[in-house]
Every structure is written in C-alpha cells, then in structure tokens.
Amino acid sequence: MVDGLAVHWYHDSSTSPTILSEAHAKLNGKWMLYTEACNTGGTKPGQWSQGDTYMQRIMAILQNWVTGWVDWNMCLDPRGGPNWVGNFVDAPILVSNTTDEFEKQPMYYALGHLAKFIVPDSVMIGINKMGLTSSTNIDSVAALTPSGQKVVVLNNKDGSATYQISIINKQGGVINLSLEPKSFTTIVYSD
Numbered sequence: 001m002v003d004g005l006a007v008h009w010y011h012d013s014s015t016s017p018t019i020l021s022e023a024h025a026k027l028n029g030k031w032m033l034y035t036e037a038c039n040t041g042g043t044k045p046g047q048w049s050q051g052d053t054y055m056q057r058i059m060a061i062l063q064n065w066v067t068g069w070v071d072w073n074m075c076l077d078p079r080g081g082p083n084w085v086g087n088f089v090d091a092p093i094l095v096s097n098t099t100d101e102f103e104k105q106p107m108y109y110a111l112g113h114l115a116k117f118i119v120p121d122s123v124m125i126g127i128n129k130m131g132l133t134s135s136t137n138i139d140s141v142a143a144l145t146p147s148g149q150k151v152v153v154l155n156n157k158d159g160s161a162t163y164q165i166s167i168i169n170k171q172g173g174v175i176n177l178s179l180e181p182k183s184f185t186t187i188v189y190s191d
Contacts, residue, residue: 002027002030003030003031004027004030004031004032004033005023005027005030005031005032005033006032006033006034006035007020007023007032007033007034007035007066008035008036009034009035009036009037009038009057010036012057012060017060017061017063017064018064019064020032020061020064020065020066021064021065023065024064024065031067031068032065032066032067033066033067033068033069033070034058034061034066034068034069034070035070036070036072037054037057037069037070037071037072038071038072038073038089038090038091039053039054039089039090039107040087040089040090041088041089041090042079042080042088042089042090043076043078043079043080043088043089043090043091043094044090045078045094045103045105046103046105046106047105047106048106048182049106050090050105050106050107051105051106051107051108051109051110051184052106052110052155052157052182054106054107054110054111055110055113055114055139055153055155055184056139056155056157058110058111058114059114059139059140059141059153059155062114062118062124062141062143063124063141069111069114069115071091071092071111072089072091073089073091074091074092074093075091075092075093075094075095075102076089076090076091076093076094076095077094077095077096077097078094078095078096078097090105090107091105091107092104092105092107092108092111093105093108109184110155110184113153113184113185113186114141114153116186117143117151117153117186117188118141118143118145118151118153119145119146120146121145121146122143122144122145122146122151123143123144124141124142124143125142125143125144125150126142127140127141127142127152136163137156137157137158137161138154138155138156138157138158138163138165138179139154139155139157140152140153140154140155141153148190149188149189149190150169150188150189150190150191151186151187151188152167152186152187153184153185153186154177154179154184154185154186154187155183155184156179156180156181156182156183156184156185157182158181158182159181159182160181161181162178162179162180162181163178163179164176164177164178164179165177165179167187167189169189169191170191171191175187175189
C-alpha cells in the first residue's frame with residue numbers, strides 16, 4: 001500500500017522533471033512531495049542565481065504533479081551549517097551566530113512567491129504563452145485556487161532584458177506588466 005511518494009531533489013540537474021509525470025501516472029494519481037531541497041556549495045549571500053535556481057526547479061515540479069516542497073534547512077548560519085550531515089549548503093534565511101540578525105536570501109523570496117499565493121488545494125492550470133519565443137527568458141506557472149482566483153507566477157531569468165507582457169482573462173480584460181531583469185512577479189486575479 002502506497003499513499004504517496006517522497007522525492008529527493010539530488011539529481012534535478014541531470015533528470016528531466018517529466019519523470020515525475022510518469023511516476024504520477026504509474027502511482028494512479030497518488031501525491032508526490034519534494035524533500036531535502038537545497039542549493040549546495042555553501043552560502044552565497046544575496047546571489048540572485050540561488051533564488052532563480054529554486055524558482056526554476058519548483059516551477060518545473062509543480063508542472064509535473066508534485067504537491068509540496070520540503071526544504072533541507074530553512075535557516076542556517078552564515079557558513080551554511082549546522083546540519084546533521086556536516087556539509088555546508090545555502091538556505092533561504094541566514095542567521096548570525098553572534099547577533100540577533102538574520103538575512104533573507106533570494107531563495108526566501110522565490111519560496112514566498114510560490115507558497116504564499118499557490119495555496120493548499122490549488123490546481124495547476126496551463127498558460128497560453130502566445131508570442132513568447134525560445135529566446136525569451138521567462139518561466140511561468142499558473143494555478144486555480146480553491147476560492148476561484150487565478151495565480152500566475154513569473155520568473156524573468158534574464159540578467160539584462162526587461163520584458164513587456166500582457167495577461168488576458170476570459171472576458172478580454174488585460175493586465176500589462178513590465179518584468180524587470182532578474183525578477184519574480186506574481187499576479188492574482190479573478191475572471
């Protein structure tokens with residue numbers, strides 16, 4: 001008897017996230033939970049690339065039937081420890097060993113855009129990406145919340161380009177946005 005599947009993120013860079021959709025089909029729709037997620041190689045305070053990596057990976061798994069995300073360590077010291085294995089990794093929040101200070105990292109904000117707005121029992125929905133080309137550096141996911149609101153989370157991965165985009169609802173209403181380089185943007189609306 002299997003109620004669900006926990007998946008460690010260790011080989012994300014070498015395995016396509018579509019394998020999760022294959023697992024979903026074989027599990028007859030049982031839940032999948034992502035576990036032990038982290039950015040390795042010690043802390044990198046303030047580096048956008050750390051948040052961008054989180055955002056890209058979480059978006060990819062959400063589009064492939066994963067229903068939750070468990071971080072390896074939400075808070076670590078400035079060196080990236082301690083943890084039970086003794087290796088040093090990055091964390092969404094770095095907490096000083098000597099003062100009452102803490103620093104929210106770009107990973108914190110990536111998690112926030114997804115966890116705050118794509119609430120429990122939301123359903124992932126498709127996005128019509130009309131006009132976007134393979135050179136457009138925007139990742140996106142969309143969800144329908146239990147209250148009927150639509151949530152669109154966007155990640156402009158580009159280091160220098162600002163993108164002008166429009167979101168059009170069923171009634172023809174338009175939301176025009178300017179996505180600055182290296183930015184996360186979330187839109188919540190009702191049709």
